[in-house]
Each structure stands twice: as C-alpha cells, then as structure tokens.
Amino acid sequence: MTGNSNRNNNSEEKELVYGVHSVIELLKSSTADQRVNKVLVQKGLSSEHIAEAIKLAKRDRLIVQEVPKNKLDDISEGGNHQGMAAYIAPYQYAEMQDIFDNAKKKNEDPFILILDKIEDPHNLGSIMRTADAVGVHGIIVPKHRSTGLTSTVAKTSTGAIEHVPVVRVTNLVNTIKDLKKKNVWVFGTAMEGDNYRNWNAKGAVALIIGNEGKGISPLVLKQADQTLNIPMVGHVQSLNASVATGILLYQAFASRNA
Ligand SMILES: C[S@@+](CC[C@H](N)C(=O)[O-])C[C@H]1O[C@@H](n2cnc3c(N)ncnc32)[C@H](O)[C@@H]1O
Numbered sequence: 359m360t361g362n363s364n365r366n367n368n369s370e371e372k373e374l375v376y377g378v379h380s381v382i383e384l385l386k387s388s389t390a391d392q393r394v395n396k397v398l399v400q401k402g403l404s405s406e407h408i409a410e411a412i413k414l415a416k417r418d419r420l421i422v423q424e425v426p427k428n429k430l431d432d433i434s435e436g437g438n439h440q441g442m443a444a445y446i447a448p449y450q451y452a453e454m455q456d457i458f459d460n461a462k463k464k465n466e467d468p469f470i471l472i473l474d475k476i477e478d479p480h481n482l483g484s485i486m487r488t489a490d491a492v493g494v495h496g497i498i499v500p501k502h503r504s505t506g507l508t509s510t511v512a513k514t515s516t517g518a519i520e521h522v523p524v525v526r527v528t529n530l531v532n533t534i535k536d537l538k539k540k541n542v543w544v545f546g547t548a549m550e551g552d553n554y555r556n557w558n559a560k561g562a563v564a565l566i567i568g569n570e571g572k573g574i575s576p577l578v579l580k581q582a583d584q585t586l587n588i589p590m591v592g593h594v595q596s597l598n599a600s601v602a603t604g605i606l607l608y609q610a611f612a613s614r615n616a
Pocket residue numbers: 547548549566567568569570571572573574586587588589590596597598599600602603
C-alpha cells in the first residue's frame with residue numbers, strides 16, 4: 359500500500375486515509391461498510407483507480423463527495439493524496455446480530471434504541487452514556503445525516519462507546535420492519551402521543567428518538583406500534599433529544615425491572 363493515514367486535527371476529529379491505493383485497499387476490506395464515514399474525491403479528476411474506488415464506495419452505499427484540490431491538500435497536510443481520501447470512524451460499528459447476541463448473553467429481551475439522524479456528537483455521546491446505564495443492548499443509526507462515532511462522541515460517552523454496540527443501517531424503515539418481524543415492539547416519540555409514564559416496556563422493545571430539529575421523519579414514525587409523549591407545561595416546544603432519551607429510557611428501565 360502506498361497508503362497514508364493520519365489522525366487529523368480538525369474539529370470533526372476523524373481519522374483520515376489518503377492516496378488512491380490506500381483508499382481502494384480500505385474499501386476492499388470486509389469492514390469498510392462499518393468503518394468508512396465518507397470518501398472524498400478531487401473535483402474534475404478521473405482515472406481508472408478513482409473510478410474503481412468510487413464503484414467500491416457506491417457498492418457499500420457510502421457517501422462520496424467531490425471536493426476542490428486545496429481541501430484535500432489541507433486535510434492531508436500536504437501529503438500525496440492523489441485526488442482521493444476517506445474519513446474513517448475512530449470506533450467501529452457493530453452488526454445487527456451483535457445487539458441480539460448481547461441481549462441473549464444477558465438472558466434478557468432485546469432493549470434497542472433507534473436514533474433517527476442525531477447530528478450533534480455531544481447528544482450522541484450523552485445518549486450512549488444513559489443507554490449504557492440502563493442496559494440498552496444496542497443503538498441503531500442511519501448511515502446518512504447522522505453524526506459518526508467521532509472522538510467527541512467517545513469523550514462525551516465517558517467510556518460507554520466501548521460497551522454499547524452501534525449499528526449503522528442504510529434504510530431505517532426497512533430495519534424497523536425487520537425488527538417487527540422479530541417480534542420487537544417499536545415505540546416512537548413525538549410532541550403528541552401517549553403519556554410515557556404508562557409505557558409498559560417489558561419484552562423486546564425499540565425506542566425511536568428523532569433529529570434535534572426535525573424530530574422523527576414521518577415515514578419512520580409511521581412504523582411505530584405506539585407513540586409516546588413526555589408532557590410539557592412550559593413555554594418551549596420540546597426537550598433536548600438527549601434529555602428526552604434519558605427520561606424515556608429510565609421509564610423503560612423501571613418498567614422492565616418492576
Ligand atoms: C428536539 S426534539 C425535536 C423536536 C421537533 N421539532 C419535533 O417536533 O419533533 C428531538 C427528539 O427528542 C424527543 N423529544 C423531545 N421532547 C419530547 C417530548 N416532550 N415527548 C417525547 N419526545 C420528545 C423526540 O424523540 C424528538 O424527536
């Protein structure tokens with residue numbers, strides 16, 4: 359491999375691999391799907407190798423972004439990037455089966471958290487911290503428009519990132535349909551719905567939490583078996599996603615352990 363890799367110092371704190379051959383080797387590895395956050399290609403540049411890399415990235419439905427040459431010069435800190443780089447997550451994603459194995463190992467019904475496009479790494483880290491505290495067996499996130507498992511997430515999770523598997527999926531709606539086939543009861547959350555205090559979270563359950571601005575997307579919410587609401591009597595319209603998750607997960611914890 360002519361490859362190069364570094365831990366770059368930008369605010370996203372992601373690991374960078376650059377050089378077309380390094381990126382191809384990375385994309386050929388069996389864990390590329392779980393590790394690669396984004397592939398960057400120099401605008402206007404084409405070659406057989408670049409085409410091969412793009413094909414591999416698209417096979418795994420990874421994000422491929424065209425960027426100007428000076429952006430690649432910048433992030434590779436003057437390294438020989440050959441018009442191509444990839445950001446990889448410092449922490450590896452898990453497989454769906456890991457969540458079910460995790461539950462089985464503890465002799466418990468699956469307790470799953472689905473995050474519909476959480477964008478703020480501090481929110482994700484803090485959600486992971488609570489998820490670990492209440493024994494969530496795994497978290498499911500969509501591949502697109504979610505924060506990756508960055509160092510900021512790891513730091514905010516205070517170590518929970520090592521214990522709570524995170525699975526990345528291409529299509530949340532299909533994933534929820536699959537979970538339902540496995541007899542998992544799926545609970546959405548919204549500004550209207552059933553009072554969360556009455557939530558019976560015994561059995562195999564999945565809780566969906568929505569994006570910081572847009573909430574849960576309508577197609578995803580439609581898949582929920584029930585929608586839960588945390589009543590609010592003040593002036594603001596909603597709670598912070600991580601605060602809401604904490605309240606809901608502790609209701610589930612109390613109900614599951616009653
Ligand atoms: C900041 S809120 C999103 C608000 C968004 N404007 C909406 O109307 O859904 C982010 C997520 O936190 C959860 N959440 C926040 N406040 C909640 C509440 N009072 N009841 C239930 N879930 C809540 C939901 O999962 C929501 O999608």
